[in-house]
Amino acid sequence: MRIFLKSISILFESTAVIVLSLLFSLSVYAISDNNQVFSDTEATQEIMLQMKPEVEYLSAPPDFNDLHEINPDVCGWITVDGTNIDYPVLQGSSNLTYLNKDVFGNFSLAGSIFLDAVNDYQFGDKYSLIYGHHMDNHLMFGDLDLFKDADFFQQNRYATLLTLNESIDMQVLAIMETSDSTEEIFHPTMWDGDISPLVAYIKDNSMYVDQAAYETALDNIDSLRIVALATCTDGATGNRSVLFLIAKNGSNNGGNNGNDPNPDGGNIDNPPAGQQDKPIDTDYVRPPAKTGDSFSNSPYFWLAIFVGSMMGLLILVTIRRRQL
Numbered sequence: 001m002r003i004f005l006k007s008i009s010i011l012f013e014s015t016a017v018i019v020l021s022l023l024f025s026l027s028v029y030a031i032s033d034n035n036q037v038f039s040d041t042e043a044t045q046e047i048m049l050q051m052k053p054e055v056e057y058l059s060a061p062p063d064f065n066d067l068h069e070i071n072p073d074v075c076g077w078i079t080v081d082g083t084n085i086d087y088p089v090l091q092g093s094s095n096l097t098y099l100n101k102d103v104f105g106n107f108s109l110a111g112s113i114f115l116d117a118v119n120d121y122q123f124g125d126k127y128s129l130i131y132g133h134h135m136d137n138h139l140m141f142g143d144l145d146l147f148k149d150a151d152f153f154q155q156n157r158y159a160t161l162l163t164l165n166e167s168i169d170m171q172v173l174a175i176m177e178t179s180d181s182t183e184e185i186f187h188p189t190m191w192d193g194d195i196s197p198l199v200a201y202i203k204d205n206s207m208y209v210d211q212a213a214y215e216t217a218l219d220n221i222d223s224l225r226i227v228a229l230a231t232c233t234d235g236a237t238g239n240r241s242v243l244f245l246i247a248k249n250g251s252n253n254g255g256n257n258g259n260d261p262n263p264d265g266g267n268i269d270n271p272p273a274g275q276q277d278k279p280i281d282t283d284y285v286r287p288p289a290k291t292g293d294s295f296s297n298s299p300y301f302w303l304a305i306f307v308g309s310m311m312g313l314l315i316l317v318t319i320r321r322r323q324l
Contacts, residue, residue, distance in 0.1 A: 003038065041066065041110040041139050044102055048088055053077055055167045062162040069101050075121040076163045078130060078229070080243070084157030085229070089130055091115040099131075109133075110140055112290035116188050123163045127191040127198060127226050134231040135243070136171050141231035144241045147175040153208045159245050161227060169248040170227065173213040174206035180238045196221050219239055 053062035076089035098112040116129040132141030159170040
């Protein structure tokens with residue numbers, strides 16, 4: 001009986017040591033991998049900022065040539081004052097294309113800032129929806145949460161959207177927290193016609209609404225274009241934070257000033273090389289809240305398992321030697 005109990009004790013000790021060692025190794029791996037994601041995202045943004053399109057004079061469209069040499073799917077650039085949101089906007093053939101792919105086409109947990117696949121890549125729709133991952137350290141669309149603070153919302157009012165044809169001075173209309181199943185927000189083609197119901201919905205369901213921007217929207221309802229920035233948020237898996245922008249004072253600045261559907265040098269029927277035709281509405285795919293690399297597909301995962309196993313065996317041998 002003593003031998004049996006001793007064997008059981010050894011088995012439990014061995015199992016506990018191995019499990020704890022594996023958990024330690026996996027924790028180290030997770031922390032290291034998380035820091036690497038932040039580091040890679042910051043480095044990519046620094047490179048992109050050096051290529052941010054410049055608007056030399058009001059009648060000329062922004063110059064996206066450098067960015068298009070890297071990726072022809074770049075269709076714009078979004079900057080939100082008072083935040084670290086300052087990124088190129090891409091559009092893929094579906095909403096999954098750039099969910100975990102950076103502007104260079106490489107796998108990235110941070111993904112890219114991207115325009116909904118059903119929207120016009122020239123931002124000609126009345127309602128355009130832009131997605132980005134929610135990240136700490138003021139990366140990607142993590143700073144959208146800042147607008148949930150009343151003081152921050154009141155003090156940070158403006159943004160800039162560069163499209164292939166124009167530079168648009170934007171103002172913040174509202175900040176909303178909603179579910180990813182909200183059709184009014186996450187179904188852009190609903191608003192190809194009259195957009196006034198969307199303005200009313202935003203007014204009635206947002207946390208904060210800027211009254212001046214709201215009145216501007218009503219005064220320019222026929223020519224109004226709304227751009228929404230959406231990201232996941234804390235709490236339930238399906239929660240989303242959405243920041244709504246409209247053209248400042250109801251006007252646009254840049255290549256076509258919102259009046260010419262075919263600005264100089266542009267061909268609205270022929271997108272830049274690499275751009276896909278918009279999918280029909282039945283192909284619409286809403287991006288999931290969160291995603292990540294599969295552990296089993298990562299060589300670092302197996303390295304962590306190996307190191308953890310070796311540590312467990314080493315500790316086990318040390319314990320047994322002391323017992324002998």
